Amino acid sequence: MSSEIRQLEPKALWNKFADLNAVPRPSKKEERVIKFMKDFGERLGLETIEDEVGNVIIKKPATSGMEERKAIVMQSHLDMVHQKNNDTVFDFDTQGIEMYVDGDWVRANGTTLGADNGLGVATIMAVLESDTIAHPALEALFTIDEETGMTGAKGLQGGLLSGEILLNLDTEEDDEIGVGCAGGIDVTATRSYEQEETPEFKIGYKVTVKGLQGGHSGMQIHEGLGNANKIMNRLLFDGFENFGLRISEIDGGSLRNAIPRESNATVVIDAIHEEAFESEMKDMGNEIKTELKTMEPDLIIEVSRIESPAQIMDLGVQEGLTRAIYAALNGVYRMSADIPDLVETSNNIARVIVKDGKIKIGCLTRSSVESSKWDLANSLRATFELTGCEVELSGDYPGWKPNVNSEILKVMVPLYKKLNDGNEPHVAACHAGLECGILGTNYPDMDMISFGPNIKGAHSPDERAQISSAQKYWNFVLEILQHIPKRS
Known part of the structure; x- marks a missing residue:
């Protein structure tokens, strides 16, 4: 089934998603996916860190011509919600997710898909691996246990990151730019x-x-x-x-x-x-x-x-x-x-x-x-x-309080309009628990934003990711990376 997924466009994104979904990654049992991510960073020859709670940070220098731009953090969580239909025989602790294409959607066979937040993780992996994507200095932050306690975000110490802008890739509507979220x-x-x-x-x-x-x-x-x-x-x-x-x-x-x-x-x-x-x-x-x-x-x-x-x-x-x-x-x-x-x-x-x-x-x-x-x-x-x-x-x-004066927000709104025939994005807070509010406690000056592709039915076996939306989202990511503001 993963071979069908690997032929989808953009291949860089879907291939990394297929690689990730082959690794069992239940919340609070992330040892295998932590090792997978560390091996990935080290194989690329990039500085790779595992912090004291299990978060993985991979640092990549700016590409040529982007050195004067503000350093960014791209962030997603490694764990996924494990739900299956009552009649589905599946062991999340040992099996990779069984995916298939259904029209314009990617689904899983009787289980959650892991697009939440696996598509975000795969996006960051694709950028880290690429030698053609332009970007400023990049810190990839892969947190653990987001779904059952926000343990990774809570445990991330101040001083590990130097990025001024954080791109959280955990929103599930491709026309939405997230600027706030609920606490819990x-x-x-x-x-x-x-x-x-x-x-x-x-x-x-x-x-x-x-x-x-x-x-x-x-x-x-x-x-x-x-x-x-x-x-x-x-x-x-x-x-x-x-x-x-x-x-x-x-x-x-x-x-x-x-x-x-x-x-x-x-x-x-x-x-x-x-x-x-x-x-x-x-x-x-x-x-x-x-x-x-x-x-x-x-x-x-x-x-x-x-x-x-x-x-x-x-x-x-x-x-x-x-x-x-x-x-x-x-x-x-x-x-x-x-x-x-x-x-x-x-x-x-x-x-x-x-x-x-x-x-x-x-x-x-x-x-x-x-x-x-x-x-x-x-x-x-x-x-x-x-x-x-x-x-x-x-x-x-804690929740994440909206910042209406966000510099990265002012960059992303016109970029979205340019890519989508002048249509305005929906700038909003959401009623989900994103990690931005917690990360902001130790990084209060970091400018944060959240966005992502269309994902429906998250946290249920009906979870599905839209193929056309993933392409739209990927193009948006590439444009954002090229238009990060310069350092003051």
């Missing part, structure tokens, strides 16, 4: 509970929610996509009062930055309510599918008889859990009053696990306003604490 914080609720032996008069069921699109929990949080954890909770909420329903296990969602696509629950009900329960679940399922049919046409809700589980959770804890998940906000909390159509603050109820006497609920709260971020995080904390959970707020990272 992880909200994690946990508690233990007593398990009870399942009474003899109970019968077992497996409840499954699947077929949802999923997607990026920041960029797509406003689109009305279904959240498998909220749907599952809705199905179970009144189950005890109506059918004597008791929960044994729940396993819903996966990563905090992915809108949950699937959830599975093992429950029991009173045997005398078998027919009424199945009828009610069918009716509720149809109602939910009707509500979501525009955005989630492939939603599946299944209820099937199974052998009764040996144990069920304490009833009081069950009732508190279902009420807390119902009350906890999922989706948009506040739209920006200053930037049209920008989500200011949101939450994703990303993970719900109930098993073996333990509950764990994981959320990712995002906001471009710090006070609003903490307001929502504390609202969630209060909701879960009311049901006896311990709540941890962790992984806090």
Whole structure:
């Protein structure tokens, strides 16, 4: 499959992407891709550094005639989100991504593609390897663990970089120039509970929610996509009062930055309510599918008889859990009053696990306003604490405040118009967690901008990169490199 990808234009970009996607690179397991990148830089004879947290920095001198331009940093992250369809057999720890061409798009076979942020990484690699692309002094910064903690950006020490302008290649709309982003914080609720032996008069069921699109929990949080954890909770909420329903296990969602696509629950009900329960679940399922049919046409809700589980959770804890998940906000909390159509603050109820006497609920709260971020995080904390959970707020990272006087922005806007028949780019902040805000804490004077090619469905197995857009983006990159301002 990669041979087909390697024939795409621009070949320099797609060949490096194919090389990168052959290397397993899950977040927090980046040892192989770090070695891959270090070997790449050293093979080119360029100064190559691995810092104390695992970021890789490769430095390349300016090409002839570009020595008086400001030094730049080109930055992307090495890790990728690992999601696959339920029926896809794939081991992200050992296998490279299996890609194919679908019309004007590159996709993966039942998994995430890794275009987020692999196309950015491949772009930088292509520039580093080229002996014909004009550019000023260049520092390539490849960060680690962006997707699950921003560990690389947080750990990057001041003084390692001397570039005055940073080009972050992690935006997913080719007509957008990013000048700001949201910060975030992880909200994690946990508690233990007593398990009870399942009474003899109970019968077992497996409840499954699947077929949802999923997607990026920041960029797509406003689109009305279904959240498998909220749907599952809705199905179970009144189950005890109506059918004597008791929960044994729940396993819903996966990563905090992915809108949950699937959830599975093992429950029991009173045997005398078998027919009424199945009828009610069918009716509720149809109602939910009707509500979501525009955005989630492939939603599946299944209820099937199974052998009764040996144990069920304490009833009081069950009732508190279902009420807390119902009350906890999922989706948009506040739209920006200053930037049209920008989500200011949101939450994703990303993970719900109930098993073996333990509950764990994981959320990712995002906001471009710090006070609003903490307001929502504390609202969630209060909701879960009311049901006896311990709540941890962790992984806090800042947003990136827009700089309307950015020098590189003033260069890029007219270049974009020149390349695109006079069309204006969309200059905007985004509701994703880019690394620029964190990098700016140690490099406060660095002028930062973000852009990239069209990537759809990031953080889901529907992730795809547009071939024509990659060509448009590549041409933009080459123009930007040639027009970096001179040093003062």
